[in-house]
Amino acid sequence: MMKRIGFYIGIVVVLIIGGSLLIIKGKDAVSHAESRKQGILEAEQTTIFYRDTPGAIVKIDTAIGNFVKQGDVLFKVKLAKGDKVDILAPNDGLISKISVEPGDQLQQGVPVAVLQKKTFYTELYIQESEINRFEINQSIGVHFPYLDSPIRADGVVTSVSAAPQFASLRMTRERGQADLSMFLIRISIDSSEDLLPGMTAEVKLDELTD
CATH class of the missing domain: 2.40.30.170 (Efflux pump adaptor protein, beta barrel domain)
Structure with a gap:
């Protein structure tokens, strides 16, 4: 009888100690997570917009995935009045999206590409x-x-x-x-x-x- 009581007491002690350790470790884990x-x-990305008078894309001088430098020519545009203008890279970065194709008509404010800085x-x-x-x-x-x-x-x-x-x-x-x-x-x-x-x-x- 005494052995059985001692056995149960031992189990209770183990559970108490184990529970205490779990609580301590749990608190440590929570503190660690909160810190x-x-x-x-x-x-950071920037959208490149067409800023000039109406025209059409005549050439694309870049491709998705290309790294470009500020001032590099990205697109060549022929204006309605016959002149040609270039769309330049505003920053160094990677071309992540091109929204136009050769022959597309452009109006001022149209997005043409996205540059990943x-x-x-x-x-x-x-x-x-x-x-x-x-x-x-x-x-x-x-x-x-x-x-x-x-x-x-x-x-x-x-x-x-x-x-x-x-x-x-x-x-x-x-x-x-x-x-x-x-x-x-x-x-x-x-x-x-x-x-x-x-x-x-x-x-x-x-x-x-x-």
Whole structure:
């Protein structure tokens, strides 16, 4: 009888100790997750518009996937009055979309191509209690943790704004309901041959100084 009681007591002790360890590890995991903010790496893009008088595309001097320099000729256009003009690349970057073909008629303001710039960015949602740790032009390290060889890149905070889509989220407090305020920050990152749009970008709050 005493052996059986001792056996049950042993089981209870093991369960208590195991549960305590799980709680501690769970808290550690939560704390670790809360100290990391993740977003998706995006490439800044600009749409190239036709700015001249009506005309027609007579030649396309680039292709999707081409890298171009600012000032490179992308399209040649013959105006209705007979003159010819060039559409130039406004920035360095990669041609990600071409919206016209030879012979297409153009009016002022028509989009002709999309240029992917050499600057990347990521956007992160930050809680109100943490937003004072970020400011415009702040230098910040950005990690890419899921690569075979994790990379740390230098970034700069370029904007901080309220995230109104979170206004409908509410959390219960002792006295009624209160809106859960969130903010959206954008971090600009120089492009690198090791980085591609769509990668997971991460900022570690414990690396920031208050």
